[in-house]
Amino acid sequence: MKLVRWIFGTIVLLAIIILVIVLPFKSMFFAQDAGHIGFVGRVVYILILSSVLILFRVLKGPTAADRIVAIDIFGILIVGLCAVLSIATGRSWYIDIGIAWGLQSFIGTLALAKYLEGRSFDD
Amino acid sequence: MIDIIGMVFIGTGLAFDVLGCLGLVRLPDVYNRLQAATKCVTLGTCSILFGTFLMAGGFTPTGFKALIAIVFLVLASPVAAHAISRGAHRAGIKLWDKSIVDSYAEDKEGEA
Amino acid sequence: MKSRIMMFVFAFAVWCILCWVPDTQHLIAGAAVALIVAAIMGSMFVTRPHMLFNPIRVFYFLFWYIPIFIWELLKANFDVAYRVIHPSMPINPGIVRLKTELKSDTGLTFLANSITLTPGTLTVDINKEDGILYIHWINVVGSDPDTTFREIGSRFEPMLKKIFEEDVVK
Incomplete structure (x- = not known):
């Protein structure tokens, strides 16, 4: 049973990734005439796939700690997304958004961990 | 040429990101998930940022900011993982059934 | 000042x-x-400004600690990726103790961060008075102090002791 599930999951995941890499579809997010756009569009789709995996854990997670872990990881992923977008558009302030998002996510994670521990915020 | 090296770095980082998220889905309890996700996603995102540094042409504004983001991530993400795991253990979340040993719980009971 | x-x-x-x-x-x-x-x-x-301007410590930190850290980080990632992909997930988790001789805050922080980003280990808590780190280990080999020191601590602890302590006066 476990092996069947493993094979099924592998096939689905590989199929999605190969579809994204091979097929020359039009990107939803960018016009087609700039330099790195085709590559960056594919990267953005694979990052969205990872985000879907994370959101599955946020929905299902049996305890609160699972959800906090998932949200922390999501924040780190967004930093990478912002970096990739800044190559695509050639504007350096996209990485500023990424750094600010990372800082906020880090502070939020620390606060949630403290809450999980059962202490109040001025402790 | 340097664009191709940057693309290779970004591709490697993406592979590690997807594997880390897969670990988040597959592994059995909070601590194992935290291990897989923290390690893989931190290195994956650092690799993506380094690829950004290369593709943006070295020490341009984007490149400098990418380097700062790498240093920040490497310093911050282990601290966040440490805080979550400690909070989860104090909140009383048990380890996986097939875990072998839990010295932390033994020592905490000895204190209390 | x-x-x-x-x-x-x-x-x-x-x-x-x-x-x-x-x-x-x-x-x-x-x-x-x-x-x-x-x-x-x-x-x-x-808190100890004289440490930062000591050229030998800075040299050790840049050319000895950082390369080994990056190498261990790569090994850790391939290890975790292998465990995640494998159909039956060969994991064997548990929380063990690691005795450490580091005393300074900076040294302990760097030790904990290095342990978190190296193969299969994650720092859960630090007991600073007794010098004990509690470590979640994804593939427990043994829980007695000698084994844990040989498998986890011996990679980084001597190095960090040389970089951050050695002549620490409290």
């Missing part, structure tokens, strides 16, 4: 890098912000 001045320089440098290429307006605004930051937070930045 030394710590405040170093905090000012550090904050100003980060500001300059974040708005590259700096011009006059950026520099004035950055100086103001760095002054405020140094006035509020400066006293907790560096």
